[in-house]
Amino acid sequence: MPELPEVQTVVNSLKSHILNKSIFKIKIIDRSVIYNNYDNFHILINQKIINTFRIGKYIIIQLNNNYLAFHLRMTGYLYFSKKNITPKKHIRCYLQLNKNSFLIFEDIRRFGGFYILNDLSEIKNKIGVDPFDKRFSIDWLKIGLNNKKRQIKSLLLDQKFICGLGNIYIDEILWHSKILPLRKSNKIKYKEVKMLHLFIIKLLNDSIKHHGTTIINFKYDNMKTGNYKKKLKVYGRENKKCFRCNFLISKIKVAGRSTHICTNCQR
DNA sequence: ACGAATGTTGCGGG
DNA sequence: ACCCGCAACATTCG
Numbered sequence: 037m038p039e040l041p042e043v044q045t046v047v048n049s050l051k052s053h054i055l056n057k058s059i060f061k062i063k064i065i066d067r068s069v070i071y072n073n074y075d076n077f078h079i080l081i082n083q084k085i086i087n088t089f090r091i092g093k094y095i096i097i098q099l100n101n102n103y104l105a106f107h108l109r110m111t112g113y114l115y116f117s118k119k120n121i122t123p124k125k126h127i128r129c130y131l132q133l134n135k136n137s138f139l140i141f142e143d144i145r146r147f148g149g150f151y152i153l154n155d156l157s158e159i160k161n162k163i164g165v166d167p168f169d170k171r172f173s174i175d176w177l178k179i180g181l182n183n184k185k186r187q188i189k190s191l192l193l194d195q196k197f198i199c200g201l202g203n204i205y206i207d208e209i210l211w212h213s214k215i216l217p218l219r220k221s222n223k224i225k226y227k228e229v230k231m232l233h234l235f236i237i238k239l240l241n242d243s244i245k246h247h248g249t250t251i252i253n254f255k256y257d258n259m260k261t262g263n264y265k266k267k268l269k270v271y272g273r274e275n276k277k278c279f280r281c282n283f284l285i286s287k288i289k290v291a292g293r294s295t296h297i298c299t300n301c302q303r
Numbered sequence: 304a305c306g307a308a309t310g311t312t313g314c315g316g317g
Numbered sequence: 318a319c320c321c322g323c324a325a326c327a328t329t330c331g
Contacts, residue, residue, distance in 0.1 A: 037310035
């Protein structure tokens with residue numbers, strides 16, 4: 037579920053609670069939550085949290101000597117709590133920061149987890165350009181799209197190309213840009229690239245302002261949900277009227293993912 | 304009641 | 318290079 041705006045929302049909500057606190061205790065309830073280095077996790081004890089930020093869809097927690105890189109995948113929920121409420125069913129691990137401070141990771145489907153890293157190169161090497169990076173320009177996007185012959189939606193889903201977009205925002209961005217998701221990336225015209233570039237930035241920013249989109253599971257802080265769902269134009273609106281032309285929105289599969297389009301005004 | 308679907312990613316195979 | 322299907326897993330929907 038969580039895409040860039042949801043991940044940013046989580047980072048923003050955690051920051052003031054966890055910054056400058058040290059790790060006092062680590063409880064791993066489900067071993068599969070650590071993507072690497074399982075045996076080493078005790079090295080984190082007594083390290084201080086000196087920063088937290090986002091890279092792509094990763095939540096980075098910077099410590100004195102290491103980084104934790106959390107990925108929420110579909111149903112991850114990372115939040116700060118003043119109480120230890122670990123008997124809850126889907127809690128996979130937690131960090132106790134001090135007597136009344138816990139950083140808790142819940143995950144219903146158990147796909148999420150974190151890496152323990154010495155530096156961020158491993159993460160940076162496996163993802164592409166962030167939409168808020170200076171490198172993300174119209175010309176860069178044009179070259180990147182036209183160098184490949186992939187379905188535009190499939191390419192936008194590829195985190196090695198652009199990191200942070202996912203199924204919901206891609207449907208929304210393509211609707212705003214009036215582009216069908218099945219179009220080949222090398223056939224996208226300059227004018228369309230300009231639209232894509234504009235709406236990628238605009239929709240992500242708008243969504244961050246609304247604390248992201250909650251369809252089913254996404255939560256941040258203490259059970260708060262995102263409000264951007266109200267702004268969605270196509271996602272989840274199959275058989276409803278297109279806000280631009282009143283044609284009925286249809287739902288198809290593209291790149292194996294549910295995809296919402298207006299076949300009248302997207303070309 | 305049971306198969307399908309759910310916002311993610313990574314892999315193997317054609 | 319690119320596309321597809323499947324896998325990981327738990328829950329909900331039709």
